[in-house]
Every structure is written in C-alpha cells, then in structure tokens.
Amino acid sequence: MSLMCRAGYILFFSAVLTWGMQTHQASAKMTGPCSNCHTMHSSQNGGSMQFNNTAKVERNLLRGDCLGCHGQGTAQKIVNLNGSQIPQVLHSDPSGDLAGGNFAYITGSKGTASDSHGHNVIDLGAAFTEKVLVNILPGGIRQSFHEDYIVNSSNLTCAGVNGCHGYRLTAGTPTGVDAMKGAHHNNVDGQLLVADTPANSYRFLVGVKGYENQTDKWQNVNASSHNEYYGATTPMTLGCSATSCHGSMGVSPPNHTISGFCGTCHGNFHTLSAGASDGIGPGITSPFIRHPNDIVLPASGEYKNYTTYSVEAPIGRTTVPASASSVVTPGTDVVTCLSCHMAHASPYPDMLRWDYSKMNAHQSGDINTGCFTCHTAKDT
Ligand code: HEC
Ligand code: HEC
Numbered sequence: 001m002s003l004m005c006r007a008g009y010i011l012f013f014s015a016v017l018t019w020g021m022q023t024h025q026a027s028a029k030m031t032g033p034c035s036n037c038h039t040m041h042s043s044q045n046g047g048s049m050q051f052n053n054t055a056k057v058e059r060n061l062l063r064g065d066c067l068g069c070h071g072q073g074t075a076q077k078i079v080n081l082n083g084s085q086i087p088q089v090l091h092s093d094p095s096g097d098l099a100g101g102n103f104a105y106i107t108g109s110k111g112t113a114s115d116s117h118g119h120n121v122i123d124l125g126a127a128f129t130e131k132v133l134v135n136i137l138p139g140g141i142r143q144s145f146h147e148d149y150i151v152n153s154s155n156l157t158c159a160g161v162n163g164c165h166g167y168r169l170t171a172g173t174p175t176g177v178d179a180m181k182g183a184h185h186n187n188v189d190g191q192l193l194v195a196d197t198p199a200n201s202y203r204f205l206v207g208v209k210g211y212e213n214q215t216d217k218w219q220n221v222n223a224s225s226h227n228e229y230y231g232a233t234t235p236m237t238l239g240c241s242a243t244s245c246h247g248s249m250g251v252s253p254p255n256h257t258i259s260g261f262c263g264t265c266h267g268n269f270h271t272l273s274a275g276a277s278d279g280i281g282p283g284i285t286s287p288f289i290r291h292p293n294d295i296v297l298p299a300s301g302e303y304k305n306y307t308t309y310s311v312e313a314p315i316g317r318t319t320v321p322a323s324a325s326s327v328v329t330p331g332t333d334v335v336t337c338l339s340c341h342m343a344h345a346s347p348y349p350d351m352l353r354w355d356y357s358k359m360n361a362h363q364s365g366d367i368n369t370g371c372f373t374c375h376t377a378k379d380t
C-alpha cells in the first residue's frame with residue numbers, strides 16, 4: 001500500500017469513526033419516520049390524520065398538539081409510536097410516572113381527581129379548569145408594572161407567553177408549538193450548561209440549566225438514576241432596580257435555577273425581600289418567613305444526615321453535573337421547589353411529593369420520608 005493510500009485508509013477510518021459518533025449523538029434525539037408526527041395535508045383517504053381523530057389542523061403540520069402527542073391517555077408512560085419514543089404526561093401507567101408528574105391526577109384517569117393535585121393547564125379542557133385558585137397566582141408578586149396576575153388559572157398553558165415550556169415572549173404572544181420552534185429536532189440531552197434556547201435548556205424550559213437522566217430518560221427512578229436539578233446558594237432578589245426576569249429570550253430565570261424558574265411566576269415563594277416581594281425573608285439564615293429554597297442544606301444538625309440522594313425529596317446541585325450522583329453533600333447541595341413539589345401534578349394536595357397530612361412530629365414510622373428526608377430529627 002502506498003503512503004497516499006495509507007493516508008486515505010486512515011482518513012476513511014476516522015471518517016467512519018466520526019460518522020459513528022455523530023449517529024450515536026443524534027440517536028439521543030427523536031427518531032422515526034416523518035409521518036409518525038407530521039401530516040402534509042392533514043388528510044388521508046379524506047379522513048383525519050390527527051392522533052385524536054378530530055378535524056383539527058395543527059401548526060408545523062403536526063398530527064397533534066402538546067397533549068395530542070404527550071397526553072395520549074394510554075397505560076404507558078412512554079409511548080413507542082412506530083419507532084418514535086414519546087414521553088407521556090397524562091396516562092394511567094400503573095408502573096409509575098415520569099419525573100414531571102402526571103396530569104391524570106387532576107383529571108382522575110389515575111388516582112382521585114383534584115384541582116389541588118397540580119397545574120390545571122387550560123389545555124386539559126374546560127372540564128378541568130382550576131375551580132379553587134380562580135384567577136389567582138399564589139405567591140405572584142403584584143407591582144405597579146404587574147397590575148394583576150398576568151398568568152393565572154384562566155390562561156395557564158403548556159408553552160409560550162402564559163406557559164412554562166418554550167419562549168415565554170409577549171411579542172406576537174406565541175403559544176404552543178409556535179413558542180417551541182426548532183426545540184424538538186435540536187433537543188440536547190444530558191448536561192445542559194448553555195440554556196439560551198429551548199433546545200439547549202433543561203426540558204425546553206428556556207434559561208434553566210440541569211442534567212437530564214440518560215439512563216432512564218425523563219425519569220427519576222432511584223438514588224443513582226435521576227435528573228439533576230440546578231440550584232443556587234441564595235435566591236434571586238427581584239424588582240425594578242434589581243434583577244429582572246424579562247429579557248431578550250422572554251421571561252426566564254436570571255439565575256438559571258429550577259427554583260428561580262418557578263419563581264418567575266410564584267415570585268414571593270422564592271425571592272429575598274425587596275420592594276413588593278417579602279419572599280422567604282431578608283437573608284439566607286433562619287428565621288425565615290417562608291420555607292427557603294436555593295439555600296444550602298446545612299452541614300450540621302439534623303441536615304447532615306441526608307447523605308444518600310432520595311427521589312422522594314431531591315436536592316439541587318450548584319454545579320451542573322455531567323452524570324447523576326447518589327451522594328448528597330450537606331454544606332454544598334441545596335433545597336429546591338422540586339424538593340417538595342412535582343412540576344405537573346402529583347397524587348397529593350398542593351402538588352406535593354408526599355401526603356403532608358401523614359407527616360407527624362416525633363412519632364416513629366416515617367423515617368426518611370417526605371419532610372423527614374431533611375428534617376431527620378423531627379421524627380422519632
Ligand atoms: C417523533 C415526532 C417527530 C418526527 C418523527 C419528526 N418530527 Fe418534525 N417536528 C416534530 C415536532 C413536535 C415539531 C414542532 C415543535 C418544535 O419545533 O419543537 C416539529 C417541527 C418540524 C419542523 C419545523 C421546526 C424545525 O425544527 O425546523 C420541520 C421543518 C420538521 N419538523 C420536519 C421534519 C421532517 C422532515 C421529519 C422526517 C425526516 C420530521 N420532522 C420528523 C416532531 C417530529
Ligand atoms: C408530534 C408529536 C409531538 C408534539 C406535537 C409535541 N411533542 Fe414534545 N416531544 C415529542 C417527542 C417524540 C419527544 C422526545 C424527544 C427526544 O427524544 O429527544 C418530545 C419531547 C418533549 C420534551 C422533553 C424534552 C427533553 O428534554 O427530553 C418536552 C418538555 C416536550 N416535548 C414538550 C412539548 C410541548 C410543550 C409541546 C406543545 C407545545 C410538545 N412537546 C409537542 C413529540 C411531540
């Protein structure tokens with residue numbers, strides 16, 4: 001073999017190697033034929049091409065809206081549609097739910113129906129609009145420029161200006177897939193450090209950093225297989241003169257944490273006191289006036305005993321890891337909103353991760369559950 005040939009040979013091999021690596025990376029994104037998800041004319045043999053068989057026509061030539069794909073109501077938490085894996089947020093799978101939770105606890109297609117079980121997004125339909133927190137945003141900060149609760153039970157939706165996923169821009173008030181454009185085909189998995197588009201943000205939540213479980217996609221399974229939430233050692237201080245959540249990407253948390261994200265709507269439950277928000281109090285030391293989040297779990301007292309990650313009361317990391325860890329480090333890891341709440345809906349009131357009415361002080365039996373995961377000395 002001549003030298004030239006040999007060089008070509010090596011080039012060929014490295015090309016195969018790079019190609020192999022690229023396909024491996026791409027396989028983390030959604031796969032399957034276009035026709036799984038798209039329809040060119042929304043008609044086949046004169047009939048509907050929508051997953052729910054309606055005459056609706058969707059933007060981006062899709063065969064469904066968010067719930068059309070993600071809320072198919074089957075007994076599977078991940079639907080395998082002819083080679084495309086679609087994570088489900090409204091289903092009756094008895095084996096469990098994905099990490100975000102399950103809107104079926106609101107509709108009653110799993111467990112007992114209750115508005116208090118979660119976010120009653122209007123996408124669930126008129127039958128399931130919130131009937132208790134009507135036109136209220138609990139913890140919402142009311143300021144001169146926030147005359148009223150802009151996002152509330154009458155408009156809360158999956159994505160866009162009054163939603164959580166995609167760009168939350170007011171210009172043109174894009175909603176649904178309009179606010180997501182490009183996210184699905186460019187989805188970045190694993191460690192998300194950039195967070196400046198929906199695609200490279202944690203779960204398409206613009207501006208949120210984190211680590212998406214690669215072992216069991218979209219799930220928090222056990223101490224070693226789970227997502228990693230990004231947190232900070234001090235919550236944000238919001239206000240006219242301080243940090244604002246409104247930027248060129250629309251509304252997003254300036255501190256990039258998951259609690260800061262919840263705080264973009266429920267500001268008073270996250271922030272330090274400033275202006276119209278009294279938040280958790282003036283600082284990051286006890287006494288607090290609301291349960292703190294984005295503060296460090298002390299490396300002393302009862303908190304030092306929380307050392308093995310619990311998917312029942314997950315903590316946040318102040319550095320986005322490249323993999324999931326089963327170790328909790330008091331003194332470093334932090335409390336997040338998701339330490340106590342689910343994001344979509346849970347089987348319990350206030351969308352909690354556990355039944356709060358069963359948390360009894362100094363009564364044995366529930367060690368390491370719920371509140372006691374951190375408050376280890378308040379049980380026995
Ligand atoms: C598993 C489902 C799925 C499959 C398969 C799929 N798409 Fe999509 N596609 C989507 C969704 C959902 C959106 C809209 C939301 C978004 O952009 O994030 C979309 C948006 C698009 C868009 C507009 C946004 C962009 O990223 O450019 C184009 C163009 C597109 N798809 C083309 C294709 C083509 C061509 C194929 C086949 C090679 C295909 N899609 C296969 C789900 C799918
Ligand atoms: C045509 C079907 C389809 C529609 C419509 C659709 N999705 Fe998806 N979605 C998918 C598929 C398939 C995946 C899995 C993507 C992957 O494997 O990377 C996905 C993934 C996601 C994820 C997880 C991303 C991650 O980080 O892993 C989120 C969040 C999401 N979709 C939100 C939405 C929202 C909000 C809407 C409505 C605006 C929507 N989707 C509309 C098919 C769809």
Ligand code: HEC
Nearest residue numbers: 115116119120130133151152153163262265337341350351
């Ligand atoms: C886009 C605004 C918005 C964001 C972001 C948001 N929420 Fe909400 N949330 C609402 C609204 C509006 C309600 C009242 C309507 C309802 O309960 O459905 C609500 C209600 C709630 C409730 C009470 C549920 C009930 O019915 O009792 C909890 C708990 C909650 N949110 C927690 C969170 C957490 C945790 C996050 C972050 C993961 C978060 N929220 C992010 C708008 C938001």
Ligand code: HEC
Nearest residue numbers: 285286287288296297298313314315335339370371373374
């Ligand atoms: C992820 C860990 C974690 C979980 C779960 C948790 N807490 Fe806490 N809690 C903390 C930390 C950290 C502090 C602040 C400790 C400090 O700095 O003094 C705290 C403080 C408190 C305080 C005292 C506030 C003050 O002013 O000092 C109360 C009361 C409290 N938590 C109740 C609860 C209850 C009730 C639950 C269950 C609904 C719960 N916590 C769940 C970590 C947690």
Ligand code: HEC
Nearest residue numbers: 138259262263266269270291292293336337339340350356
């Ligand atoms: C330590 C556990 C814990 C943490 C952390 C926590 N919550 Fe809660 N949350 C609760 C409990 C328990 C309730 C039930 C009401 C109460 O006790 O005040 C609740 C209630 C709520 C409600 C309903 C209030 C109403 O008026 O019905 C909302 C909204 C909410 N939480 C949002 C958040 C947000 C946003 C964060 C993070 C910024 C957060 N929570 C962090 C435990 C927690």
